[in-house]
Amino acid sequence: MIWFLLLVFIFALVMGYFQVPIWIMYGVLAVMIIFFLIRNPLVFGKDPEKMMAYLKKSKAPQLQFLYHFLQGDLSAAELALGSIRSKKSKQHSELMLLRERKEYGKAKDLLAKMSGHKSKWYTLADIAIQEEDAESIKQYKEKINDAFFLNMLEVDQAVYDGKKHAAVALLEKMIPKLRGYKLLTAVQIRKQILEGKV
Structure with a gap:
């Protein structure tokens, strides 16, 4: 870049x-x-395999982090996290690790330092789903106007409720309409659900 x-x-x-x-x-x-x-396939790409290959070849720490994170190799992702220079990118990456490790208290502390953005409200709503806080879910959901994040919250809720087939069906309905990083995220989450990792 x-x-x-x-x-x-x-x-x-x-x-x-x-x-x-x-x-x-x-x-x-x-x-x-x-x-x-x-x-750059992460912008408008339609092929998840090409996107993963692009991430794997990239020397940018943020993209290396994403590659290891999406592969489920959290220790390698944490090593890549240390090389990220951008404060904002580092915070978002750290937040992804905290959510994956279910360290919601630390994630909330980090979110308190971040400015209001649709990904912040999505993350807070997802944490509220995990903590079964219906009032907070509703409060944060109202602040999100991005259809992708709203659909992902439905997927998260279905997974939390144990309705994994419904979550996969929602993802499969979304995937043909997505491109770039959103597509890659949806495909990787579907893969994790099918493999029983979430």
Whole structure:
């Protein structure tokens, strides 16, 4: 990503030096951004295997963390967590580990430090499901307007209630409509449910 941005910057300097018309600069920049988005399967990808291969090959600590986390290798994910430099990415990654390990008290403490965002409300609602706090579930659910997170809460509730077949059915209904990271998440959760890991 940094190399891509550096390349765009250098290209813009060269084009500015040669006084290329602005509409050409915008056109070239648009082509470069589209090329980047197409090459990154985590944005619009439809093939979970290609996305996992992309994560596996990536040298970015955040993507290495995601790869190990989605593979269920929490100790390797924790090692990758230590290399993440971005404070926000590190918090989100740490939060994922705490939820996976069912350390809800620590997760709530970390969430209190984070700004309000749809993933924050989803996580708090999921923790409320695990703690059987119906009032909190309702309160946090009202703050979520993203259909993916609302559907994932239904899946989480079904898993918690022991209705794993219903959870898998919900995921299979969602999967054809998803792309990128959301698709990868849904596919991995379905796999964990079918393997009895959740």
